[in-house]
């Protein structure tokens with residue numbers, strides 16, 4: 001029992017370190033802002049840092065913990081962004097307090113994205129194999145294109161949808177909220193660094209505790225060996241679906257932050273397209289698959305670095321590709337693994353590896 | 360004495376191949392029963408039928424008083440059949456302790472929300488699970504390895520961990536698929552003691568597949584010999600092993 005308790009303490013400590021890192025980084029940045037040591041460029045990066053960290057953690061839940069590949073996480077972000085932004089636009093003119101309105105916007109973003117995650121997951125996660133990657137890839141692109149074609153307005157008669165143009169909404173006065181490719185203009189700017197950090201901490205709390213619970217163990221067991229997991233009475237589809245839905249909800253929250261950080265929201269390949277999904281995957285792979293703290297670190301480093309090396313921005317995707325290949329070699333090629341283990345040994349790392357996600 | 364497992368004319372075909380055909384067996388409570396036969400005879404397929412991995416094309420399976428024919432893996436595990444695999448299937452990235460705790464999943468429950476919010480219920484049940492899992496590991500002398508990653512255990516210990524995980528589901532019937540495969544004579548000897556211990560300590564009914572005749576004749580009360588998917592012989596271990604037909608078809612000279 002002593003060993004078990006010691007192990008639990010180790011995991012708790014590791015989780016606390018993750019929270020502490022985020023909080024300390026936040027405090028340092030706040031101090032720097034208040035002493036006027038932060039460029040406006042960097043200030044503009046603060047909310048995106050939170051968004052990408054949240055998305056990386058979300059995707060790691062699918063890729064690292066559940067062992068499925070999703071190539072459409074930007075799609076869930078897109079859904080969270082547009083659903084919550086629509087809500088905020090509708091309620092903007094009412095007397096609802098801003099804080100409450102934004103809180104509900106977050107819930108709406110999360111729930112809508114979760115709903116779509118669940119819907120996609122039901123048929124796909126029954127299958128054994130990498131079907132999720134293909135379906136989510138298609139889903140991400142479809143959602144982006146659909147939103148680009150979507151017109152949505154509200155008037156005294158209720159809600160109006162169209163996939164043609166604003167004329168087809170048949171509006172009787174009222175306001176048009178989503179204007180096709182022009183998207184939504186005028187979303188209230190409710191996101192800020194503090195809220196971003198709070199949401200990141202909540203997401204970390206949920207994901208880390210989930211991983212170190214009965215449910216998380218079941219999800220990881222199914223990842224490691226589906227047949228054995230079913231033989232001890234686990235319903236593989238149910239747990240994969242649960243992890244995927246939670247992940248989609250979290251990605252939706254990232255979308256809410258995104259939408260409420262800019263006054264104009266459009267579904268572009270740049271923000272909600274395939275490249276964005278891959279970028280989030282890069283964060284996850286670089287931070288270590290299954291390593292939650294690593295995801296946050298990688299998201300921050302890989303978002304800040306390119307800005308610091310502005311001159312290299314044209315080569316950004318190229319550099320990512322090279323680094324990704326190196327990472328894969330480093331983590332998968334036997335000779336590299338041997339080499340890495342030798343180095344670890346020489347640092348006196350304990351050979352006894354802790355099998356559990358402990359970050 | 361009522362049978363713990365009663366299988367009646369069980370069969371399955373893959374395409375045209377009748378992998379198992381008209382298979383019958385009755386295993387009594389607390390019995391140690393052996394299933395033997397040449398490679399490809401259909402032994403593992405019988406296990407897959409009993410545990411719901413495959414659905415039988417004919418026949419029925421009764422466990423205790425429950426007709427479990429046609430149920431899926433999850434339901435059958437809950438009814439009380441647990442197994443190990445011919446090629447070890449552990450949760451390789453999880454710790455030894457967590458492998459057993461996954462086995463306890465359906466016997467010690469709290470909700471996902473309890474887990475996320477670390478409620479008192481979460482703490483209490485986790486503690487129970489830790490204690491239960493450790494006591495199971497102790498039976499197999501694995502408690503010292505509880506924090507090891509399962510894939511880092513030596514081969515023999517991995518086999519034992521698989522049995523411990525199966526027992527964690529609190530089964531009525533334990534199926535072991537070639538538990539001695541890849542073991543040297545000393546390890547096999549030790550394994551025989553472990554299997555006997557499991558039977559006595561947990562009052563367990565065990566059905567095992569094995570090619571090692573020393574183990575089979577050492578611990579099995581009764582045997583069924585399977586050949587080309589059909590029962591070739593059934594009866595007391597020594598009678599079956601000396602049957603001329605069995606010697607000819609399987610044991611050789």
Ligand SMILES: Nc1ncnc2c1ncn2[C@@H]1O[C@H](COP(=O)(O)OP(=O)(O)OP(=O)(O)O)[C@@H](O)[C@H]1O
Pocket residue numbers: 373378396397398399400401402403404405445
């Ligand atoms: N899913 C499947 N699809 C098609 N054929 C199968 C399937 N599973 C088993 N078989 C076939 O059924 C027959 C019995 O296989 P099984 O694995 O049960 O043999 P076994 O008695 O366990 O052999 P061994 O001693 O080698 O483990 C084999 O011919 C095998 O190829």
Ligand SMILES: [Mg+2]
Pocket residue numbers: 402403404445
């Ligand atoms: Mg077999």
